[in-house]
Amino acid sequence: MxxxxxxxxxxxxxxxxxxxxxxxxxxxxxxxxxxxxxxxxxxxxxxxxxxxxxxxxxxxxxxxxxxxxxxxxxxxxxxxxxxxxxxxxxxxxxxxxxxxxxxxxxxxxxxxxxxxxxxxxxxxxxxxxxxxxxxxxxxxxxxxxxxxxxxxLLPQLDRIEAAMDKFSQPHNSPYPREEMPLPHRIFCGREYLVNEITSLLATESTSRVCITGVGGMGKPSVGLAVVESAIKKNIFLEKHVFWLRITAESYDTLGPLVAELDASKQRRLLLLDNFETPWLSGEDQTKVFQILVRLAKLPHIALLVTMTSGFTPQDIEWQHRPLAPLDPPAARDAFKRKYRDAAGGHELIADGPELDDLLASIGYIPLAITLIAASGGCLGISPDDLLRDWREEGTGMMSGNQTRSMDDTIRLSMERGVVRSNPEALELLAILSLLPAGTTGNNLDWWAPKLAASRRHGAVKTLRTAALIELQGNGRFATSRVFVRPTIQSYMAHQDRISTDVRNQVHDACYNFVLRHKSIPDDHKFKADLEALASEEINIQGLLMEIPVNALRPNAVDALIAFSLYQSWTKPSTVVASHALEVARAILDDPHVSDGKAAARRVAEAHHALGKSLLGLDQYEDACTHFEEAIARFKALPGGADLHSAGEASMDLLDTWMYIGTKSSSELESLAQEAQARLSYDETDKYHVARGLLAFGGFLRWSNCLNEALDPLSRAKTMFDDLRCPASTAECLYHMARSCAFYGGYAKALPIIKGAVEKADESGQVGLITKTLRVSAGYLILLRSYAEASAILTRFLSLSQTMGSPLAIAQGLELSAYYSGAIMDLPGARVAYQGAQMQFAKIKSTWLGSDGVDRCLDNLRMLESVTEMDEIIFSELMTPVPWDQRRDSRKSGNASTRSASATAIHTPDATREKRM
Structure with a gap:
């Protein structure tokens, strides 16, 4: 047998x-x-x-x-x-x-x-x-x-190999066909994608896969890893995997190849790497496309195409996999491995936040990570040093061998025939390279006004085809974000690819955009303006910080001041505001400036804007300095004082002194009267008259003169209602609710504070929304409406994090701790009090901060001694400001009233909490 x-x-x-x-x-x-x-x-x-x-x-x-x-x-x-x-x-x-x-x-x-x-x-x-x-x-x-x-059979195998050889290189090529390179030894963050594509290739119906992405994203590495995986899993025999270079010239040799492949039904895998070369640079794209179509018609032939493009060739049912940057953990892993490899086995020591900053600055792009890590490892330098070199040299520091230079990778993409034939595309690329966060399709009207819409759309398509720009969004161009990767931005900047005319055009567009969306919280368009500025905030800040002290362009300093005010209302920052003040001072000191009054006004406005941001960051003493300077300068303007502006700065100074808590009531009353007088000097200007009433009514409520406070606050609210001013109406309601709740009238105060939240939302001013939400959540807890309180607390905490104020975050966490105690959640209360205590400690130099630290520590000590929460323990908790806590409690935490439900009896010098 x-x-x-x-x-x-x-x-x-x-x-x-x-x-x-x-x-x-x-x-x-x-x-x-x-x-x-x-x-x-x-x-x-x-x-x-x-x-x-x-x-x-x-x-x-x-x-x-x-x-x-x-x-x-x-x-x-x-x-x-x-x-x-x-x-x-x-x-x-x-x-x-x-x-x-x-x-x-x-x-x-x-x-x-x-x-x-x-x-x-x-x-x-x-x-x-x-x-x-x-x-x-x-x-x-x-x-x-x-x-x-x-x-x-051997002759047939020889014919297939010969056809592959001939097909894979141009006519008269002096070089033999390259062997398929080995996969990279350091390969991080793409394992899931490799497994997914391998599975797609294993099934005939999904075996047409196209990997696209910008240069340097690691497409060949992924392709080679897929091939290795497919061979290991016995999906394809090694001898049946081919790495091809397709060119338009090789079209004439396609016939024999297709015939040989068609005659043999054994499954084969063709990896068409860097397919953009014939697709985007060849003289006859139609012929190249026909090559793909004929290959795709062979059912037993699997196609894996990699190309530097944003699109796949049409008329073939591709499984399209656009390649994204590495996620931060994979990027860190890849950098450290390559660094160790280049450093002869020595580990990277400084791998903390400085490495994260470096990786973020190069956009987590694999080739950039590999090259910059190799450079760092060879020289033994830190991520901080590499980041400094990157900012100074850009992509020029990312050089490997001739085929792995980042500059060469980008240059090849820019020199594709499809790009060179479209001059508008190169102009648009230069414009977008100046916008680090990209922009929306709609906002391209602002940034590229000289490009007609039809030509602009064609330029976008060209740049997407060449993978020089990318789109992120819901598929609608108008709302999708168009952006350029950091490596391409750096290449454009350091290789003098951006003309002076384009730079000036983009800067002028930035200033005009900011001033077009300049408004105050009581304007009907304020909320829409906030959204517009938020959509371009990173771009605007980057461009504004490039404004030189000398050689200013029109509107530059006005845009700086306007944007500083925008940030004070959303997420306070002193970076732009400080620069605005520096530039404004330089203009005022310039002897060649003809309009001295305008220059002096800008300095006063810059002081005011910087003071508002410092106040939002709980830097009270510094804020006072700039408010006082602004008031003095508004009063001393050449040609006459601007009392309305001086009055607004006085309101902010009054608020700041109330937060600090070291001025006597008589001193603050004098400042409140001055603020009201400045704002109300013109009785025909109803808006500023109402603002004066609000300033004085707010002071009276703070000093616990409650009956006296309600009259100016009610009058101001009526005027603001008539003028349709949501932000100021919300402030009036805020103070009125606080007055009603002072003696325990929380049920009466609740609908008033809810009205304040509604008006604050209508305005869109984030700081105003947070302080009305905080008080609203507190009243709901005291009224035992826990489900509603929880929802409002969640929103309040999120917004306070956005604002970045340590006090706002601390107050939110303390309120959360108190809420946890109310619902008998002992672990939750402990954790929240710990977090609040840490945030209060950041502003311990103020009485609000020191009182907050003492309250949280006192409550934590009590909670540490119990194993289960109950109503008695909850009643012993010190309540968050502003409830039932006397001003002198900062001297002795135990002097504070401990029952949240008790009726508070306050003296005129009672607590001064931040007017959030």
């Missing part, structure tokens, strides 16, 4: 069956192999199966031997197909035998023997019709047949 030889024949034929040059014979051999394997597995009635196996072994051997070198005719094809059907039926019977449970085989032995006998009978009948009896009696050795088989 030839069981061993049958195994050898099956193994040998399986390796080459799909390469047999006669398609129907290949199918016949495949089913024959499967029957031989089934015979070996169906061992329940071994002798009978062995006889069947012997006959099929001889049949396959003789059929292959008799046809491999001969011309085939229709009659031979028909007879082989008949045998194919008989073998398929036999395979089905053997499968039924194999699938029976072992315990039942003994009971079905006779049935199985009968089934095998019938298989032999059907086979004999088919052989007689095939008229091969004489050949079957001839003894053949498997080695002899395989020699003949290989002699027939």
């Amino acid at each position: 030839r069981l061993k030889e049958g195994k050898e024949l099956a193994k040998a034929l399986r390796n080459v069956s799909d390469l047999i040059p006669i398609p129907f014979l290949s199918a016949f051999v495949n089913v024959g192999i499967r029957v031989l394997e089934a015979c070996q597995e169906a061992s329940a009635i071994e002798e009978n199966v062995k006889d069947l196996q012997e006959r099929i072994y001889n049949l396959v051997l003789v059929v292959v031997n008799s046809t491999i070198h001969e011309k085939t005719c229709p009659e031979l094809c028909e007879r082989i197909e008949t045998l194919h059907c008989v073998l398929a039926d036999i395979l089905a019977d053997l499968t039924k035998i194999k699938n029976r449970r072992k315990i039942l085989l003994a009971f079905f032995r006779d049935l199985n023997k009968e089934r095998v006998d019938k298989c032999v009978g059907r086979l004999n009948e088919a052989l007689e019709k095939f008229q091969l009896a004489s050949q079957l009696r001839t003894e053949l050795r498997v080695e002899d047949v395989l020699v003949k088989l290989n002699s027939a």
Whole structure:
């Protein structure tokens, strides 16, 4: 018997069956192999199966031997197909035998023997019709047949390889076809994507995969990793994977390649790497596209295409996988591995926040990470040093070998034929390179006003095709974000690719954009202006910080001041505000400035704007200095004082002194009266008259003159309602609610403070929204409306984090701790009090901060001694400001009233909390 030889024949034929040059014979051999394997597995009635196996072994051997070198005719094809059907039926019977449970085989032995006998009978009948009896009696050795088989197939394999060679390089190329490079040894953050693409290639219906992305994103690395994975998982044999370079010139050689690939049905994988070269730079894109289409029509050929582009070639059902930057953890891992490799095994020591800053600045782009880490490792320098070099040299510091320079990668993308043929595209690329956060499709009207909409859309498409820009969004161009990666921005900046005219155009567009959206919280368009400025905030801040002290362009300093005020209302920062003051002072000191009054006004406005940001950051003493300076300068303007502006600065100074808490009531009352007088000097200006009433009414409420406070506050609210001023109306309601709640009237105060929240939301002023939400949440807790309080607390905490004020965050956490105590959540209360205490400690130099630290520590000490929260323990908690806490509690925390539900009796010098 030839069981061993049958195994050898099956193994040998399986390796080459799909390469047999006669398609129907290949199918016949495949089913024959499967029957031989089934015979070996169906061992329940071994002798009978062995006889069947012997006959099929001889049949396959003789059929292959008799046809491999001969011309085939229709009659031979028909007879082989008949045998194919008989073998398929036999395979089905053997499968039924194999699938029976072992315990039942003994009971079905006779049935199985009968089934095998019938298989032999059907086979004999088919052989007689095939008229091969004489050949079957001839003894053949498997080695002899395989020699003949290989002699027939090797030329075809050689032809495929030759076709690949010829197809993969241009005519008259002096260089041989490159071997497929090895995958990178350092490969991080792409494992999931590699596994996903490998799975796609394993299935014929999804085996057209295109990986796109900007230069340096690691597309070849992913492609090679996919190939390695597919080979390891036995999806493709290594010899059936090809790495091709397609060019337009190689179109003429495509015919033989397609013919050879089509003749062989063995699955193959073609990796078309850097496909953008022929696709975007070739003279005849149509021919290149036809190459892809013809290859895609071969169902057994899997295509993996990588290209520096934002689009896939059309008319093919691609599985498109755009390649994104690495996520921060993977980027850190890749950097540290490459650094260690370049440093001869020495680890990177400084891998804290400075490394995160470096990786963020280069956009987490794999090639940039690899090159900059290699540079750092070779020189043994820190991420801080590398970041400084990056800012000074840009992509020029990222050089590897000739093919891995970041500059060369970007330059090749910019020199694609599709880009060079569109001058508007290069202009738009320069404009976008000056916008670090990109912009929306709608806002391109601002940044590129000289490009008509139709030409602008064409330029966007060209740059996307070349992967020099990217879009992020919901698919609608108007609201999607158009942006350039940091490496391309750096290349454009350091390679003098941005003209002076373009720079001036972008700066002018920035100033005009800011001034177009300049408004105050009581303007009806304030909320929309905030949203517009927020959409371009990073770009605006970057461009404004480039404004030189000298050689100013029109509107530059006005834009600086306007943007400083915007930030004071959203997320306070002193960076732009300080620069605005520096530039304004330089203009005032310039002897060549003709309009001295305008220059002096700008200095006063810059002081006021900087003071508002300092106040928002709880830097009270510094804020007072700038408010006082602003008041003095507004009063001393050449040609006459601006009392309204001086009055607004006085209101902010009054607030700041109330936060500090060191001035007496009489001193603050004098300042409040001055603020009201300045704001109300023109009785016909209803808005500023109402602002004066609000200033004085707020002071009266702070000093606990509650009955006196309600009159000016109510009058101011009526005027603001008539003028439709949501922000100031919200401030009036805030103080009125606080007055009503002072003696425990929380139920009466709640609808008033809810009205304040509604008006604050209508305005959009973040700081105003946070302080009304905080008080609203507090009243809801005291009224035991815990579900509603929880929702408001969540929103308040989020907004206070956005504002960045330590006091706001501390007050939010303390309120959360008190809420946790109210719902008997002991662990939650402990954690929140700890967080609040840490935030209060940041402003411990103020009485608000020191009182907050003392309250939180006092409450924590009490909670540490208990194992379970109850109503008695909750009633002993010191309540957050502003409830029931006297001003002198900062001297002795235990002097504070401890019951949240108790009626508070306050002196005129009661607590001064931040007017949030």
